[in-house]
Amino acid sequence: MSKTTPRQLVEQIADAVSRADRTIRLMEVCGTHTVALFRSGVKSLLPNALRLISGPGCPVCVTSQGYIDAACDLAGREDVTICTYGDMVRVPGRRGSLEHRRAEGADVLVVYSARDAVSHAAAHPDRKVVFLAVGFETTAPATAAAVLEAEAKGITNFFILSGHKLVIPAMQALLSAGDVPIDGFLCPGHVSVVIGANAYAPIVEQYGKPCVVAGFEPEQMLKGILHLVRQIGRGESRLENVYSAAVTNEGNVAARRCMEQVFVPADSIWRAMGTIPGSGLELREPFRPFDALVHFGLAIGPDYDPPGCRCGEVIQGKVEPDQCNLFARQCTPAAPVGPCMVSSEGTCAAWYKYGRIQAKSPSTQARSS
Amino acid sequence: MLAHGGGGELTGRLIAEHFLPRLRNQWLEPLGDSAVLPWTSSALAFTTDSHVVQPLEFPGGDIGRLAVCGTVNDLAVAGAVPLALSLAVIMEEGLPLKVLDRIIDSIAAAAAEANVSIATGDTKVVERGRGDGMIINTAGVGSLRESLSLDKRRIIPGDAMVLTGLIAEHGLAVMSAREGLAFQTALRSDVAPLNGLIEQMAASGADIRFMRDPTRGGLAGLLADLCVDIRLSIEIEETAIPISRTARHTAELLGLDPVTVANEGKCVAVVAAEDAGKLLEACRAHPLGRQAAIIGRITDAAPPIVEMITDAGGRRVVQRPYGEELPRIC
Numbered sequence: 001m002s003k004t005t006p007r008q009l010v011e012q013i014a015d016a017v018s019r020a021d022r023t024i025r026l027m028e029v030c031g032t033h034t035v036a037l038f039r040s041g042v043k044s045l046l047p048n049a050l051r052l053i054s055g056p057g058c059p060v061c062v063t064s065q066g067y068i069d070a071a072c073d074l075a076g077r078e079d080v081t082i083c084t085y086g087d088m089v090r091v092p093g094r095r096g097s098l099e100h101r102r103a104e105g106a107d108v109l110v111v112y113s114a115r116d117a118v119s120h121a122a123a124h125p126d127r128k129v130v131f132l133a134v135g136f137e138t139t140a141p142a143t144a145a146a147v148l149e150a151e152a153k154g155i156t157n158f159f160i161l162s163g164h165k166l167v168i169p170a171m172q173a174l175l176s177a178g179d180v181p182i183d184g185f186l187c188p189g190h191v192s193v194v195i196g197a198n199a200y201a202p203i204v205e206q207y208g209k210p211c212v213v214a215g216f217e218p219e220q221m222l223k224g225i226l227h228l229v230r231q232i233g234r235g236e237s238r239l240e241n242v243y244s245a246a247v248t249n250e251g252n253v254a255a256r257r258c259m260e261q262v263f264v265p266a267d268s269i270w271r272a273m274g275t276i277p278g279s280g281l282e283l284r285e286p287f288r289p290f291d292a293l294v295h296f297g298l299a300i301g302p303d304y305d306p307p308g309c310r311c312g313e314v315i316q317g318k319v320e321p322d323q324c325n326l327f328a329r330q331c332t333p334a335a336p337v338g339p340c341m342v343s344s345e346g347t348c349a350a351w352y353k354y355g356r357i358q359a360k361s362p363s364t365q366a367r368s369s
Numbered sequence: 370m371l372a373h374g375g376g377g378e379l380t381g382r383l384i385a386e387h388f389l390p391r392l393r394n395q396w397l398e399p400l401g402d403s404a405v406l407p408w409t410s411s412a413l414a415f416t417t418d419s420h421v422v423q424p425l426e427f428p429g430g431d432i433g434r435l436a437v438c439g440t441v442n443d444l445a446v447a448g449a450v451p452l453a454l455s456l457a458v459i460m461e462e463g464l465p466l467k468v469l470d471r472i473i474d475s476i477a478a479a480a481a482e483a484n485v486s487i488a489t490g491d492t493k494v495v496e497r498g499r500g501d502g503m504i505i506n507t508a509g510v511g512s513l514r515e516s517l518s519l520d521k522r523r524i525i526p527g528d529a530m531v532l533t534g535l536i537a538e539h540g541l542a543v544m545s546a547r548e549g550l551a552f553q554t555a556l557r558s559d560v561a562p563l564n565g566l567i568e569q570m571a572a573s574g575a576d577i578r579f580m581r582d583p584t585r586g587g588l589a590g591l592l593a594d595l596c597v598d599i600r601l602s603i604e605i606e607e608t609a610i611p612i613s614r615t616a617r618h619t620a621e622l623l624g625l626d627p628v629t630v631a632n633e634g635k636c637v638a639v640v641a642a643e644d645a646g647k648l649l650e651a652c653r654a655h656p657l658g659r660q661a662a663i664i665g666r667i668t669d670a671a672p673p674i675v676e677m678i679t680d681a682g683g684r685r686v687v688q689r690p691y692g693e694e695l696p697r698i699c
Contacts, residue, residue, distance in 0.1 A: 006680075006681040006682055007682055010682075032624075035624075038685055039626060039679075039685060040679050040680065040681050040683060040685075041677070041678070041679030041681050041682070041683020041684050041685045042679075042681055042683050043683065043685075044683040044684045044685065045681065045682065045683045112623075218679070218680065218681035218683075219681075222681075332691070333691040334691040344624050344625075345624070352688075353686070353688050354685045354686055354688075355686060356674070356686055
């Protein structure tokens with residue numbers, strides 16, 4: 001059996017796009033795809049008539065400004081240790097970022113998993129440890145497992161600030177709004193491992209948009225794109241899975257069960273997209289003592305964009321990063337204004353890091369060795 | 370456990386009992402205010418570097434080995450034969466003496482490996498909570514090799530770029546040892562003195578125009594800086610860059626781009642195209658250069674940019690990372 005090389009796939013895509021004889025607009029839902037498309041050079045190989053639009057799938061980018069402010073407020077408390085994924089520490093809020101808070105003496109710890117935060121809480125019983133629980137179905141089961149672990153061990157100084165989001169409701173909201181033309185979706189492998197390929201069926205059935213699940217290797221992404229372009233050329237809209245080695249139709253039932261045991265879907269505020277019904281996760285009643293909002297008597301404030309920042313439009317695929325006046329001028333990875341420039345999965349950061357973009361204002365950076 | 374060292378009795382004992390026995394040599398021994406070294410007729414290379422790392426000891430190395438190798442390598446890539454180092458150690462009160470002894474032993478071992486003496490030194494103790502365990506500054510002097518004429522201005526389009534070993538091992542090893550990281554890897558830091566390898570590279574007779582050791586900022590940082598300096602483009606090939614399978618997968622897991630991850634004990638050399646094979650052979654004959662490879666070339670593409678030809682055959686820009694790379698969420 002001969003394997004199709006990336007070069008052959010690129011040729012087949014070019015052929016299928018030219019047959020369609022129009023611009024085809026595909027949305028890669030997830031930030032991991034956005035980065036992988038740039039980093040692997042796949043983006044540079046695609047024909048001009050094929051547009052890849054980045055969707056609302058970067059966990060940091062979709063997190064509302066109100067959430068960031070709440071996290072910063074908590075970090076300002078004497079008795080609180082914030083445990084967070086690294087991406088979150090630089091996102092600017094109304095009164096600076098967690099990084100600023102840390103410089104002022106706040107206890108902000110970067111962790112790699114929710115369970116690290118539970119261990120930290122167990123080792124520091126005098127501290128109130130708050131885990132910033134953000135991310136989609138990729139990280140939500142891990143948060144759920146951490147909450148169950150804390151409960152089983154009787155750890156009472158561990159809390160989560162849930163900013164978890166669900167992928168499908170966001171895709172539906174985007175299509176219902178209807179102001180971004182999308183011909184099909186390249187669906188993320190890792191989220192799909194949990195939710196299963198069948199989860200995209202409503203997108204295909206209700207909105208008539210083809211969905212193809214693909215992994216993050218160049219061959220996988222190219223194959224996914226080829227299948228989408230071919231479907232669109234034939235006027236079809238089907239659900240396909242080119243990543244069946246890892247993604248089943250049903251997904252990871254055990255992980256979902258764990259998630260469902262701890263969380264219940266709830267309305268959630270998305271950056272710039274507002275409140276999307278049933279698009280977030282909140283702790284179920286028995287687990288409410290672990291809810292930082294409940295324990296500290298907080299509420300997530302309203303969402304807003306930093307002045308001039310168009311991250312909200314970027315995550316909906318309405319504009320590309322270089323259409324924002326701040327991009328590569330006032331807003332760079334070293335001094336980000338909006339979250340899309342902060343997160344390693346952010347569309348603006350990917351454009352800046354891997355695209356042929358020169359910084360528009362000269363920045364002097366000293367060499368360190 | 371370390372108590373205050375105010376320059377009195379305790380400081381004297383710290384040096385006499387812990388430092389001197391391990392680092393003893395003819396220049397350090399007199400414990401004078403200055404070390405007196407024999408002077409060579411060649412030009413003198415002089416460099417300094419301060420070292421902080423958490424944890425102080427990590428798989429494959431520690432802050433002591435890092436401090437010796439860092440300065441030795443800065444001298445070596447400048448084309449110098451390292452002669453002597455200074456060692457200034459700032460310790461935090463409460464640092465276990467066992468840890469201190471292990472780190473001094475490691476300093477001694479690295480210095481022996483690099484064939485360089487610790488000629489002069491200083492110790493200070495700071496209050497608990499104000500010293501990050503230990504901070505080390507080393508400065509070093511070396512005599513310039515006359516067989517090399519390193520000068521960035523001699524770099525021309527067509528020159529080849531040689532990398533002497535695997536990338537990303539050090540940065541990922543330190544990251545995996547840092548508090549809070551749940552995964553364990555088999556990765557070990559490869560921090561090592563490069564002067565032996567560079568001696569063989571120089572002896573090969575290849576016309577080397579430039580050398581530098583990629584450290585923080587990774588290979589990407591080094592190339593981006595070089596590109597700005599020489600105003601020429603650099604093209605590298607992803608398939609040619611030496612990287613272990615473990616490092617590749619670990620970086621992938623963390624969402625890090627391996628070319629931006631910190632390295633130690635590696636050297637990038639720009640060499641005249643016709644001498645690239647000769648240089649590669651010399652590298653591979655040395656234990657630290659077994660995995661050496663030609664990873665790319667200098668081009669005259671305008672505007673000057675660093676580009677990578679990817680595994681998939683595509684192209685992407687390589688930029689200097691903007692500070693510490695942060696692991697992604699999913």
